[in-house]
Amino acid sequence: MAGYGDFAYFYDEFNGEADYDALYAFIRERFSGHGLPGPIVADLGCGTGELTLRLARDGYDLIAVDGSPDMLAMLSEKLAEEGRQGLLLLEQDLTCLDLYGTIHGAVCTFDTLNHLGPLETMGRAIEKAGLFMEKDGLFIFDVNTPYKHCKILGNETFILEDEDAVCVWTNELQEAQRRTRISIDIAYTGDPVHYKECFYEYYCTPQELEALCERHGFRVLEIVDGERFCAPLPDSQRLLFVAEKERQCQS
Template identity: 60%
Template sequence: MAGYHGFAYFYDELNGEADYDALHQYIVSVFKNSGLPGNIVADLGCGTGELTLRLAGSGYDMIAIDASADMLSVLQNKLMQQPGPQVLLVCQDLTELDLYGGLHGAVCTFDTLNHIGPFCEMQKVLERVALFLEPGGIFIFDVNTPYKHTDILANETFVLEDDDAVCVWQNTHEPAKMRTQISLRITADDEETTETFYEYYCAPEQLVQACASVGLAVQSVLDGETFAEPAPETQRLIFVAKKE
């Protein structure tokens, strides 16, 4: 899994539509209702740490893990500017997740699993999470749906604009490989940065079965934006799984 590089420094500005507050409230509600066995929680694929910081503010002992050193650098700057709860930063490929101790909860959101690789790579992440999650621990993760890849991303081009940067987002759908190639061209201060990466997708049922095979019992699968029952046009699904 390749992490973001130059895009990391524009991620927050160009991702302004992300509703971190709603996601944070949903996760805290699930954690409280499930009765976590403790307070140690990992944010897997934490990015610039917007969700990490909110969960830390809610009293969880956070471990922020990302494959991108640039993303973690942005988060480190936020932590230096906003003194608060301590957060442990770890730069790791999630398919090789290796921690010193167990987790009581874990989250993996905003399509991180889609970025990991084909389904077999997603399975590796589930295996590693299950290895470190304590019995009764909760894992909450989301994925972009096949519908989003085939009907929304497809072969479309989008333009994201902010006061400081413009990003041209071009998609190339590769149905035979169940993935979408995403090419970014970011212009800021008369300088241009380009990045190319892939998002993969699979049937939701495959993820439920993969969880079960490693001792993670899926409790619910909901629309990742409304937190209601999914519809055929749902673009993101959010899963709640419990370590048996």
């Protein structure tokens, strides 16, 4: 799983093209249209909290969960800036999720599941979400597609820059393991030391994910392109799943 240590501190700058407003509009419409059984929503893999904050502003009771203390520290700073209180922040591995009670909805976005591990590991995270989800709750999550891994990320190198740092992002596609090895080299202005991180993103088919959801008590209501919010296309790079909790997980 990605640690996102130093990268957490300029994740927002380098993720500037992400359309959080469009994503949140989709989530809000699905939550509202479905009618959650209550107000408690977990943001699983919350990162620096851009989606968490939007949910909180709309009145949901938020539990923000991430495996990176650095990401949670960034979210905590944003909450302090807004003077917002009452959010529960948990540093946890999503495959070992342990909440204090049940939830009525959950989101897991920006390829968090891809970072967790291969298919069986993704399944453990879905199982944990189902364990704490009340019946009729909604779980909205996304994944990067095999197309993105094989055709876009591939064996490419990307250079990301802002005024304070340069990040060299190098990919190595490992098709036999259905994953991409990602190496990040971060150079801050005026700092001779480079900060390096390495992690993997795994991929699987939408059919495999739908089967995992069914196994763990969810019924997939909808799958859409996660960037264009239309029906999935052959070149879709991200898919959004909308799943309803129907029953207890199978053993």
